[in-house]
Amino acid sequence: MDRRKNQNLTTPRWLEKGSAGERRATSILTYWTLRYFLILFAALAIIVGVALYGIRETAMENRSRTAAMLGQEVADRVEAPSGSLTIPENLNRILDQRMELFNMNLDVCLLVTDLQGNALFTRPQMTERQIQEKLNPSLRSGEPEYQLIKTPIMQNGQEIGGVYISQFRKTPAYSSRELILFAAVFGALALSGWFTIYLLSRKLSRPIRRVAESARQIRSGHYDxxxxxxxxxxxxxxxxxxxxxxxxxxxxxxxxxELSLAGVTHELKTPVTSIKGLVMAVRDNVVNGEEAKEFLDIALQESDRMERMIADLLDYNAFSSGNVSVRRDRIDLKLLVSEIVYQWKLPHECDSINIVYDFPEGLIYTTGDAMRIQQIVVNLLNNGQQAAHPDRPLCLQITIRESVGRIEVQIADNGAGIPEQDRDYIFDRFFRSEEKKRRARGLGLGLTYSRLLARAQGGELLLRSSSPSGTTFSLELPQ
Known part of the structure; x- marks a missing residue:
């Protein structure tokens, strides 16, 4: 493997160098706070813009109504005793008071005309051309858009003149103080929202960052x-x-x-050392005759034991890598289990082993591999024999139960049981309890391999119960 491939295996993608230099992923704190601030800023800007537009339109409407009220008051104060309009002498003072009261800008123009359109009063003073432009908006050129409000002057139900008020249609509807207030509220909302998401993101990112740091330590080989x-x-x-x-x-x-590697090495080294010593004793004539034959028999037993351990190791490696196939045959489970137990008991006839069967009536069929089921059941029977209590004869109970879609084969013994601290680890590869290490040799692959075989057939191998009075294993198979 070249250096580039090795680097891809050990370096996360977010730490790799790209064409633009070193690239690092953005942290949650930066990513969320920045994007939340931009989204919040845009949303608030839209809200404020809509609010300002609405306030401006409302204010313009109110200004139009105020101008209409002012025009009506002026029309009521204009006198016409002899049929001609007379402007009150204090009209300018009244207009000053009203404009101050209504907070009207100085760009408001007021004209009073007779029925023929002759200007009788203007505020401010205007030339004839300016008067015509105010009364006829079509004559204006290059001036801001005006709003012209007319209030007729009535006498005896007849119109004898008019009051015209002209004001900028686009006159700002809010003062600089109002704009500053809007800006302050906008800034306060944006900053408070950003600060809130900043605090929440920091609180969220802190434990994630700690977990990521711990993951880097584990990747480096520091598991503690x-x-x-x-x-x-x-x-x-x-x-x-x-x-x-x-x-x-x-x-x-x-x-x-580490312990399993040492244990496997020890378990394989022990019979090799024993075989070597026994064979050398025979070769060097240290023992002769029947004693030499006994030494060779012991060497053969040790070689058989080592062969079984190596076979277990090879079987486990082959099955865990997917190189072992499992058949899908229709099997009479009661007949198969009975034959397995019978064949297993033949070499143990001299041992005081009591086997109790608890099978339901009728035929029970399952789908699986008979040879693999035999491996599982034999392994459970061997475990039951190894767990025998020294103070009582061994009794094994074989039970078959049917449930919805499943068949359960239970193998229970009356042995010493599994220590409570070991029950969660008995299916782990190479695990062997201290008690079992003292009583029997092995690699600790029996239950691990048996569970793999059960799962490969669509079933499961479980530890149902364990206590000082015995242990029960359950093999579940599809019905």
């Missing part, structure tokens, strides 16, 4: 990580607890791997 994180969020708490459990499990598996 200290992940003490207190969080009130349920999902984060579940993530931290799961990762803490995974780290502990990996650490335990690493310790077991």
């Amino acid at each position: 990580v200290n992940l003490e994180i207190e969080t009130g969020e349920r999902e984060l708490g579940e993530l931290v607890d799961s990762f803490r459990g995974m780290a502990g499990r990996l650490n335990q598996l690493e310790e077991w791997r």
Whole structure:
């Protein structure tokens, strides 16, 4: 493998160098806060823009109504005792008071005309051309758009003149103070929203960052990580607890791997050493006659035991890599289990083993591989024999039960049971309890391999119960 491939296997994609230089993924804190701020800023800008437009239109409508009210008041104050209009002398003072009261800008123009359109009063003073432009908007050129409001002057139900008020249609409807207030509110909302998401993102990213750091330590081979994180969020708490459990499990598996390697080496080395010593004793004439034959018989037994351990190891490796096929035959389970137990008991006739059958009436069929089922059942029977209690004769109970879509084969013994601290690990490869190490040789692959065989046939191998009075294993198969 060249250096580039090796780098791809050890370096995360977000740390690889691209054509534009070193690229690093953005942190959650930066990613969320920046994008949330931009989205919040855009949303608030739209809201403020719509609000300002609505306020402006409302204010323009109110200004038009105010101008109409002012025009009506001026029309009521204009006198016409002899049929001709007379402008009150205090009209300018009244207009000053009203414009100050209504907060009207100085760009408002007011004209009073007779029925023929002759200007009798203008505020401010205007030339004849300006008056005509105010009264006829079509004559204007290059000037802002005006709004012209006319209030007729009535006498005895007849129109004798008119009051015209002209004001800019696009006159700002809000003052600089109002704009500053809007800007302050806008900024406060944007900053408060950004600060809120910043705090939440930081609280969320802190435990994730700690978990990522612990994952890097595990990747480097340091499984003993200290992940003490207190969080009130349920999902984060579940993530931290799961990762803490995974780290502990990996650490335990690493310790077991080292111990298992040493155990496998020891278990294979012991018979080799024994065979070598026995054969050398025979070769060097240290023993002769019947004693030499006995030494050779022991050497053969040790070689058989070593052959079985190597076969277990090869079978497990072959099956775990998917190189072993499993048949799908229709099997009479009661007949198969009876034959398996009968064949297993033949070499143990001299042992005081009591076998009890608890089978239902009628035929029971399953789909699977008869040879693989035999391997599982024989392994469970051997385990039951090895777990025999020294103070009571061994009794094995074989039970077959039917349920919806499943068939269960239970093998129960009355042995010493499995220690409670070992029950969660008995299906792990190379695991052997201290008690079993003292009583029997092996690699600790029997239950692991049996579970793989059961699952390959669509079933499962479970530890149902274990206590000082006995242990029960259950082989589930499809009906």
